[in-house]
Amino acid sequence: MTNPPLDEDSARWLDELRGVAPARDAALRRLHAILLGIARAEANRRRPSLRSDVVADLDDLCAQAANDALAAITRKLGDFRGASRFTTWAYKFAVFEISVRLRRRAWSTRRVALDESSWGRMADPAQDVQRSLEQRELLAAVRRAVEETLTEHQRRVFLAAVAEEIPIDVLAERTGSTRGAIYKVVHDARRKLRAALETAGLREAE
């Protein structure tokens, strides 16, 4: 596929970042400042949902996020094809890095027990009687399928990610895995569960 022509601003960024000092150093400093601004703005956007101890560490977290985002960008500069503006492409690294740090910090002090209560918390108590009954039946069927069709690893990851809603990058950190690998376990588990429920005739009743 032919790459789209670069806009003027993106082309200048690439020239400078692929160039030599002092222009390259100046561009790296400018880009770092932009990434830091993006990380801070994203942290501020999420501030209402953050604990006070996480808020107290935001300066550090944003600085780390900007540093790692800049490192990722310089490492992956050859991947940029101009499908978006260069700055948009760069922003996503800063958003990703600060997001991961905020989620990990938010969960850093939480212990999670995967037990009976995980299933109970998924039911919506505000439902009317009929829907509440349907919901309990649905949860019971999914739970049966989880126990009968998933491997032990799939079961634990599915319960953690879906029932307990632990973010997948937190799970990845705790299990020494990657976000993509954890998501694939969830994806494969869901596929098996859908097949099991269709076999049981439950999905047709939606």
Next chain:
Amino acid sequence: MNRDLLNRLLGSGERDPGCEACFELLDQYAEAALRGENAEAQFPQLAAHLAGCPACREDTEGMIAALRRQGPSGSSR
């Protein structure tokens, strides 16, 4: 029957390329959304992934918010 709960448990069932592929397209998706285009229709696999991945959904919201703050030109100098 409790479609929200079912989607939460089992995802959308659409073809899902996963987190890495979602990240690759995130900048294009966010720019399309900011232009007011139908980003979900342009990137259906990414949309399917976002339906089942809260972390990528959160990051996508952050990207769109970042672009909104920077204004339509995205001027960086």
